[in-house]
Amino acid sequence: MATDMFRPLADRLRPRRLADFVGQRHLLAPGRPLFEAVDNGRLHSMILWGPPGTGKTTLARMIAEVANAEFIPLSAVLSNIKEIRSAIEAAKDLLAQERRTILFVDEVHRFNKSQQDAFLPHIEEGTIYFIGATTENPSFALNNALLSRARVYVLKTLQTEDLQQLIERALETPEGFGELTVEIPENIRRWFIDAADGDARRLLNFLEIAVDLARDDKNRAVISEELAKDMLAGGSVRRFDKQGxxxxxxxxxxxxxxxxxxxxxxxxxxxxxxxxxxxxxxxxxxxxxxxxxxxxxxxxxxxxxxxxxxxxxxxxxxxxxxxxxxxxxxxxxxAPKSNAVYRAFQAAQRDAAATGSVEVPIHLRNAPTKLMRELGYGKCYRYAHDEPEGYAAGENYFPDGLNPKPYYHPVGRGLEIKIAEKLKRLKALDDAQKTGKS
Known part of the structure; x- marks a missing residue:
C-alpha cells in the first residue's frame, strides 16, 4: 500500500465497478445500452468523446476489466508505427489463446488519416476491440471509415454533485486519504470544485497538492483558506481551445x-x-x-x-x-434585425457564378476614349440625376438576355421599413414607364 501511495490520487481512485463510476448517468444508468453491454461483458468498438477529466480512460479500463479482456493503451501523441504494430501482434497472440483485447487510443484525433485507417482491418477481423478517446468532435477529427465501425458515446462535463461525491471518496476510502485525518471546510471544497470546471482529474490534483502541503507528522492535514487561496492564485483555466x-x-x-x-x-x-x-x-x-x-x-x-x-x-x-x-x-x-442583404448577396453570388462571363450591356460601359464612343459605349445611357425624382424609370442594369431578379427584400424592421417604401415607389415608377410605352 505504501508503494501505491506514490501513484497520483486520480489514478488510485479509478473505479473498478460501474456502481463506483462518477457522473455519466445518461450512459451508465441501469437499462442504458452502454451500461448493459459493459455489465454483461459484451464488447464493441467505440469512440468516447468528451471534455478532459470526464472519465474516458477510466471507462475504457473498466470495460476491459469487467469483460476480462486485455487492455493495451496507446497515446496518439506519443506512439509511433512500431508501437502500433507491436500492439496488434500482441492482440493476435492473445486471440490465439481465446482472449479478447481492447486497444485503447487516447487523443485518437491526433492520428492522421492513414494511421486511423491502419486499425480498420484489425477491427473488422475481430483482432481487437477499438476504443478511442477524443476531446474533439469525431465528425471532423475522425475518418468516416473508422466512425462507421465504432459507436460514438458523448461524455458530459461533471456536475457539482459529481465532484462533491469525488471529494468524499478521496477523503474516505483507503485508496485516497482514508488513513489520514483531513479537514477541509465546505467553502474551500466549493473553491476547488469551481476551479476544477467540471474536470475530475483537475479537482483531484488540487486536493492532492493541498493535502500534501498541509500534512503534518501526525497524519493530519488541515487545509486553510490561506493555503487554498495560494494554490488557486493563478486562476483556473477554462475549457477553451482555439482549435477545438x-x-x-x-x-x-x-x-x-x-x-x-x-x-x-x-x-x-x-x-x-x-x-x-x-x-x-x-x-x-x-x-x-x-x-x-x-x-x-x-x-x-x-x-x-x-x-x-x-x-x-x-x-x-x-x-x-x-x-x-x-x-x-x-x-x-x-438592434432591429435583418438578413435581407445577406440573403440577397448569397442569391446574387449563385447567379453570378452560374451566368459566367456575360458581357456588360453597351449602354452601361464607360467611354473615356474616342474609339469607345465610336463603338457605342455609353450610348443611350440615362443619367439618373437628370431624370424626374432622380430615377431613370424602366432602365435595365442587368446583362442583356438575363431576366432582372429581385434579390433584396427589405424586412419590416428598423430602417428597412423606409427602404422598402422607397423600393415600392421606384417599382411603381417602373410599372408606369412600362404602361406608358405599351
Missing amino acids: DAFYDQISALHKSIRGSAPDASLYWLCRMLDGGCDPLYIARRLVRIASEDIGNADPRALQLSLDAWESQERLGSPEGELALAQAAAYMAC
Whole structure:
C-alpha cells in the first residue's frame, strides 16, 4: 500500500465497478445500452468523446476489466508505427489463446488519416476491440471509415454533485486519504470544485497538492483558506481551445444570442470567451460579420459601431478595449434585425457564378476614349440625376438576355421599413414607364 501511495490520487481512485463510476448517468444508468453491454461483458468498438477529466480512460479500463479482456493503451501523441504494430501482434497472440483485447487510443484525433485507417482491418477481423478517446468532435477529427465501425458515446462535463461525491471518496476510502485525518471546510471544497470546471482529474490534483502541503507528522492535514487561496492564485483555466469544439460552440452561442436579440446572454458568452483566453480581435472581427449578416440595413449604425469597437480594442488593448466589444455586442443584440442583404448577396453570388462571363450591356460601359464612343459605349445611357425624382424609370442594369431578379427584400424592421417604401415607389415608377410605352 505504501508503494501505491506514490501513484497520483486520480489514478488510485479509478473505479473498478460501474456502481463506483462518477457522473455519466445518461450512459451508465441501469437499462442504458452502454451500461448493459459493459455489465454483461459484451464488447464493441467505440469512440468516447468528451471534455478532459470526464472519465474516458477510466471507462475504457473498466470495460476491459469487467469483460476480462486485455487492455493495451496507446497515446496518439506519443506512439509511433512500431508501437502500433507491436500492439496488434500482441492482440493476435492473445486471440490465439481465446482472449479478447481492447486497444485503447487516447487523443485518437491526433492520428492522421492513414494511421486511423491502419486499425480498420484489425477491427473488422475481430483482432481487437477499438476504443478511442477524443476531446474533439469525431465528425471532423475522425475518418468516416473508422466512425462507421465504432459507436460514438458523448461524455458530459461533471456536475457539482459529481465532484462533491469525488471529494468524499478521496477523503474516505483507503485508496485516497482514508488513513489520514483531513479537514477541509465546505467553502474551500466549493473553491476547488469551481476551479476544477467540471474536470475530475483537475479537482483531484488540487486536493492532492493541498493535502500534501498541509500534512503534518501526525497524519493530519488541515487545509486553510490561506493555503487554498495560494494554490488557486493563478486562476483556473477554462475549457477553451482555439482549435477545438469549445471555441466554435461558444462563438456560435455568442452569434446566436446577438441574432436572437438577447443582450444579457450575448454579454455572458462574450465574457466566457474572454475568460477562456480568446483573442479579443477575433471576437471583434466576428462582431463586424454579425453586424452585416444579421442586422444589415435595418440599423447600419451597427456596422460602424462594430468597426469602432475593433479599432478601440486595437488602440487600447486588454482589458480597456474589451468594454468597447461589450458595448457593441449589447447594442447589436438590441438592434432591429435583418438578413435581407445577406440573403440577397448569397442569391446574387449563385447567379453570378452560374451566368459566367456575360458581357456588360453597351449602354452601361464607360467611354473615356474616342474609339469607345465610336463603338457605342455609353450610348443611350440615362443619367439618373437628370431624370424626374432622380430615377431613370424602366432602365435595365442587368446583362442583356438575363431576366432582372429581385434579390433584396427589405424586412419590416428598423430602417428597412423606409427602404422598402422607397423600393415600392421606384417599382411603381417602373410599372408606369412600362404602361406608358405599351
